[in-house]
Amino acid sequence: DGQPPIGENPGNDPLDRVRVDASDRHLTTNQGVPVADNQHSLKIGLRGPTALEDFILREKITHFDHERIPERVVHARGSAAHGFFEAYEDLSAVTRAAPFKAKGKRTPVFVRFSTVAGERGSTDVARDVRGFAVKFYTDEGNWDLVGNNIPVFFIQDAMKFPDLVHAVKPEPHHGMPQAASAHDTFWDFASLSPEIAHMLMWVMSDRAIPRSYRTMQGFGVHTFRLINAQGESQFCKFHWTPLAGTHSLVWDEAVKISGADPDFHRRDLWEAIEAGNFPEWELGLQIFSEEQSQSFGFDILDATKLIPEELVPVQKVGRMVLDRNPDNFFAETEQVAFCTAHIIPGIDFSNDPLLQGRIHSYLDTQLSRLGGPNFHEIPINAPIVQVQNNQRDGMHRQAIHRGRVSYEPNSLAGGCPFQAGSKGFTSFPERVAEDKVRGKPELFADHYSQARLFYQSQAPSEQAHIANAFRFELTRVQTVAIRLRMLALLANVDDGLVAKVAEGLGLEVPEPLPLATDAPIPTYPPSPPLSLLSR
Numbered sequence: 442d443g444q445p446p447i448g449e450n451p452g453n454d455p456l457d458r459v460r461v462d463a464s465d466r467h468l469t470t471n472q473g474v475p476v477a478d479n480q481h482s483l484k485i486g487l488r489g490p491t492a493l494e495d496f497i498l499r500e501k502i503t504h505f506d507h508e509r510i511p512e513r514v515v516h517a518r519g520s521a522a523h524g525f526f527e528a529y530e531d532l533s534a535v536t537r538a539a540p541f542k543a544k545g546k547r548t549p550v551f552v553r554f555s556t557v558a559g560e561r562g563s564t565d566v567a568r569d570v571r572g573f574a575v576k577f578y579t580d581e582g583n584w585d586l587v588g589n590n591i592p593v594f595f596i597q598d599a600m601k602f603p604d605l606v607h608a609v610k611p612e613p614h615h616g617m618p619q620a621a622s623a624h625d626t627f628w629d630f631a632s633l634s635p636e637i638a639h640m641l642m643w644v645m646s647d648r649a650i651p652r653s654y655r656t657m658q659g660f661g662v663h664t665f666r667l668i669n670a671q672g673e674s675q676f677c678k679f680h681w682t683p684l685a686g687t688h689s690l691v692w693d694e695a696v697k698i699s700g701a702d703p704d705f706h707r708r709d710l711w712e713a714i715e716a717g718n719f720p721e722w723e724l725g726l727q728i729f730s731e732e733q734s735q736s737f738g739f740d741i742l743d744a745t746k747l748i749p750e751e752l753v754p755v756q757k758v759g760r761m762v763l764d765r766n767p768d769n770f771f772a773e774t775e776q777v778a779f780c781t782a783h784i785i786p787g788i789d790f791s792n793d794p795l796l797q798g799r800i801h802s803y804l805d806t807q808l809s810r811l812g813g814p815n816f817h818e819i820p821i822n823a824p825i826v827q828v829q830n831n832q833r834d835g836m837h838r839q840a841i842h843r844g845r846v847s848y849e850p851n852s853l854a855g856g857c858p859f860q861a862g863s864k865g866f867t868s869f870p871e872r873v874a875e876d877k878v879r880g881k882p883e884l885f886a887d888h889y890s891q892a893r894l895f896y897q898s899q900a901p902s903e904q905a906h907i908a909n910a911f912r913f914e915l916t917r918v919q920t921v922a923i924r925l926r927m928l929a930l931l932a933n934v935d936d937g938l939v940a941k942v943a944e945g946l947g948l949e950v951p952e953p954l955p956l957a958t959d960a961p962i963p964t965y966p967p968s969p970p971l972s973l974l975s976r
């Protein structure tokens with residue numbers, strides 16, 4: 442089919458132009474000057490001081506001094522691989538997006554898996570959500586599907602994201618604990634945020650301790666739009682399903698592996714690909730109309746809800762194979778910049794207020810993480826199509842633009858019209874006629890139905906794992922009132938679950954949290970913090 446065989450570098454790999462290989466070459470400085478002695482600095486007498494003029498020593502040390510860049514503010518710990526996506530069908534009836542244009546069409550991808558809360562050097566096997574970010578290098582530009590391994594999220598509105606992350610990360614005064622969920626600030630925030638209930642069920646389940654990156658599902662989480670060449674739009678949720686099956690560790694294994702091999706998931710992915718055992722996922726779409734969505738009983742703009750497959754079945758539309766490890770961790774895995782704003786013709790956003798905030802956040806954070814406005818030129822981020830616009834200059838600019846015209850309109854550049862018109866990206870012209878307000882839609886208020894559905898759909902052994910996870914995590918909480926408030930939240934999910942957790946904590950089940958969103962959440966009398974060391 443004219444495609445390179447799986448596992449072989451495709452010819453003319455765009456990254457070839459920047460690959461460097463030292464074999465059979467002399468050492469040089471950054472200016473290309475051959476270096477005679479790389480072991481000794483230049484001294485005034487063998488026992489004397491080092492000469493300031495030793496430009497070779499200074500260049501070597503200066504570069505070393507600046508080797509580190511900031512880690513990602515979330516998802517700092519990750520592992521990545523190259524591969525391709527192959528469409529099963531021509532999907533042009535529903536979307537004009539390039540990867541779905543023809544049956545069998547292949548699009549190169551780069552995929553980064555990650556934990557969310559841990560630092561760059563933290564363990565792979567912590568209880569946490571996993572990131573599942575896919576960059577499609579399409580022939581109409583880069584499309585990033587920046588998802589997670591859990592189909593719902595903690596919060597409904599981007600306004601709360603900095604608070605969520607501040608609560609999850611180690612506490613600012615002593616930098617503990619490194620484990621995301623085992624501390625007062627996380628559970629304080631959770632117990633005061635009932636919208637978190639559904640996500641908590643997933644995070645306390647075995648889904649949050651995957652066996653391997655190769656055995657995780659992935660989800661776009663938000664509702665997106667698909668748009669065809671006629672401008673017709675439908676809504677869509679994206680699902681990745683591993684062909685190796687979805688598998689998890691149990692907690693005792695995770696704790697042990699974490700100590701014995703904190704690189705467990707990174708090593709597993711790397712070694713599988715080196716051995717030619719290429720991981721593979723199928724992409725599934727849940728496609729539905731606006732009218733259908735009105736009968737769901739929940740709001741499709743609410744990222745704490747999934748769409749049950751009984752309502753909208755998942756249609757398998759292609760497969761993704763990861764068949765090549767990166768050559769260089771920093772250049773590729775660390776410098777890759779995924780962004781929810783990277784969409785292509787045929788795909789558009791929905792008004793999900795969490796997604797809307799993300800569209801801003803990724804570019805903004807990468808401007809400081811990757812040092813200025815030209816990080817799209819870093820090879821792993823560069824699209825395979827030529828980038829052509831009137832943006833100019835800035836720190837570390839690589840492109841050498843020819844000619845004197847970098848403005849529009851102009852009469853001096855000639856040639857074809859610069860903007861692509863109907864061939865280019867066009868936002869779906871959704872009609873919106875509403876008041877400008879803060880707040881949330883009424884249907885966002887049911888926080889417990891899907892949490893209960895998830896818990897009650899689990900096998901008894903899985904339910905026991907969820908109850909045990911809550912027991913373990915909440916025994917790491919020193920403030921009794923927070924433990925009680927969490928029990929009050931769980932009392933709205935399932936009676937059996939809350940009874941088991943309360944028993945583990947040695948507490949009575951309190952009154953459930955009020956269901957009305959405007960009712961105050963109870964506080965409990967203060968008590969001295971419990972010591973964790975005495976446990």
Ligand code: HEM
Binds near residue numbers: 573795807
């Ligand atoms: C990474 C913000 C919600 C998935 C990041 C980063 C930021 C961020 C600032 C670091 C990016 C970088 O330095 O390159 C936010 C905000 C959110 C949000 C403001 C909510 C308002 C979500 C959700 C998902 C998600 C709902 C999943 C659907 C990811 C992934 C990464 C990431 C997978 C890591 C990408 C990589 O591997 O480089 N997020 N995020 N985030 N986020 Fe979010």
